[in-house]
Amino acid sequence: MCARCGARAQEPPPVTWTCSVENGVRRYFCEACARENLRAIEGRLDSEWW
């Protein structure tokens, strides 16, 4: 499930989804959210800051 918009995906998530590890917890983001927040993800900012 997308950690930002709540979109659901099958397990395992599609390759288009982005996995971000925050505080040791894996979070998945759908393609749209990942693209939108690519900069934040690359900057290793926790999603709480988005």
Ligand SMILES: [Zn+2]
């Ligand atoms: Zn999403």
